Amino acid sequence: xxxxxxxxxxxxxxxxxxxxxxxxxxxxxxxxxxxxxxxxxxxxxxxxxxxxxxxxxxxxxxxxxxxxxxxxxxxxxxxxxxxxxxxxxxxxxxxxxxxxxxxxxxxxxxxxxxxxxxxxxxxxxxxxxxxxxxxxxxxxxxxxxxxxxxxxxxxxxxxxxxxxxxxxxxxxxxxxxxxxxxxxxxxxxxxxxxxxxxxxx
Amino acid sequence: xxxxxxxxxxxxxxxxxxxxxxxxxxxxxxxxxxxxxxxxxxxxxxxxxxxxxxxxxxxxxxxxxxxxxxxxxxxxxxxxxxxxxxxxxxxxxxxxxxxxxxxxxxxxxxxxxxxxxxxxxxxxxxxxxxxxxxxxxxxxxxxxxxxxxxxxxxxxxxxxxxxxxxxxxxxxxxxxxxxxxxxxxxxxxxxxxxxxxxxxx
Numbered sequence: 001x002x003x004x005x006x007x008x009x010x011x012x013x014x015x016x017x018x019x020x021x022x023x024x025x026x027x028x029x030x031x032x033x034x035x036x037x038x039x040x041x042x043x044x045x046x047x048x049x050x051x052x053x054x055x056x057x058x059x060x061x062x063x064x065x066x067x068x069x070x071x072x073x074x075x076x077x078x079x080x081x082x083x084x085x086x087x088x089x090x091x092x093x094x095x096x097x098x099x100x101x102x103x104x105x106x107x108x109x110x111x112x113x114x115x116x117x118x119x120x121x122x123x124x125x126x127x128x129x130x131x132x133x134x135x136x137x138x139x140x141x142x143x144x145x146x147x148x149x150x151x152x153x154x155x156x157x158x159x160x161x162x163x164x165x166x167x168x169x170x171x172x173x174x175x176x177x178x179x180x181x182x183x184x185x186x187x188x189x190x191x192x193x194x195x196x197x198x199x200x201x
Numbered sequence: 202x203x204x205x206x207x208x209x210x211x212x213x214x215x216x217x218x219x220x221x222x223x224x225x226x227x228x229x230x231x232x233x234x235x236x237x238x239x240x241x242x243x244x245x246x247x248x249x250x251x252x253x254x255x256x257x258x259x260x261x262x263x264x265x266x267x268x269x270x271x272x273x274x275x276x277x278x279x280x281x282x283x284x285x286x287x288x289x290x291x292x293x294x295x296x297x298x299x300x301x302x303x304x305x306x307x308x309x310x311x312x313x314x315x316x317x318x319x320x321x322x323x324x325x326x327x328x329x330x331x332x333x334x335x336x337x338x339x340x341x342x343x344x345x346x347x348x349x350x351x352x353x354x355x356x357x358x359x360x361x362x363x364x365x366x367x368x369x370x371x372x373x374x375x376x377x378x379x380x381x382x383x384x385x386x387x388x389x390x391x392x393x394x395x396x397x398x399x400x401x402x
Binding site for chain 2: 044120127
């Protein structure tokens with residue numbers, strides 16, 4: 001399989017990339033601002049250029065997406081746009097443009113998150129992006145042609161991030177990274193579509 | 202109870218307004234472009250002005266929100282913004298600004314929809330707005346102070362709209378309007394918060 005991992009230098013992207021390499025796939029790693037292949041997912045032209053260079057794939061994996069994280073009371077109306085413009089529309093654009101660069105039967109695997117199901121005090125902006133993405137995945141799955149599939153992995157708090165972020169996720173059980181990697185493999189190597197693969201501790 | 206219904210001339214807004222009047226509440230009806238009280242929910246200044254005129258309320262009810270409805274293949278990246286800017290951010294702004302005009306113990310009742318749970322072919326834009334709103338409601342509920350509550354009603358295909366829209370909702374059982382009205386009453390008169398009140402046939 002020819003696979004591209006967007007955001008391969010992030011916490012999740014890195015381990016997913018390494019696992020796919022270990023399994024012997026032909027994997028292209030894409031970063032935002034370093035490396036041989038770069039993309040700014042907020043710029044459709046940048047995505048177009050990336051795929052022109054990387055060519056046809058069997059799986060497009062996205063591990064990117066920023067959103068506002070912070071106090072509800074201090075959150076301005078502008079802050080609500082961060083997650084929509086970056087995490088949501090960045091990944092939507094990867095799909096809309098990436099369709100042309102996916103072989104029949106290929107798959108998209110996006111990254112969403114648990115906060116839309118399981119609210120945390122500072123998570124409104126992130127949760128809204130995740131909720132929009134989950135709906136995008138379920139609705140896009142029924143519209144894709146050529147047996148192309150789409151799923152999203154929805155991880156909770158990672159063991160890897162628990163030291164830094166645990167205090168923002170009261171009562172959340174941290175997840176071993178192996179469970180998160182498996183969720184991506186379920187989408188990439190399996191046959192499911194339109195699923196939000198929730199990974200909880 | 203002093204209640205304001207935004208979008209009181211819409212299909213749902215009208216029947217909710219009439220029911221609240223029948224029950225003897227002091228209800229202000231707000232339209233987009235006619236009547237004594239008007240608001241453009243995309244303009245925070247317009248919302249601010251409206252609430253300055255209408256004063257303090259015990260319930261703010263929103264029955265508004267446009268989103269893109271149409272073919273996935275023809276949907277441009279711009280079309281994804283319609284639902285976010287109108288249905289999502291319009292209702293978010295009503296809450297962020299309306300908080301100052303809600304009495305302690307008061308409630309917000311927003312309008313979302315079933316398409317984010319139950320996909321239909323033309324529904325990607327609408328579904329994403331609904332998914333973002335559901336997450337907003339669940340996450341905002343835990344952050345509101347002064348016992349203020351927030352819920353969203355998530356209606357499916359209405360019996361009232363079945364002639365016009367039924368063909369876009371294959372296999373959806375149309376809902377009697379009385380069930381939808383009850384969902385709004387559950388939020389306005391009840392004590393629940395952070396709930397997506399799903400109304401299905």
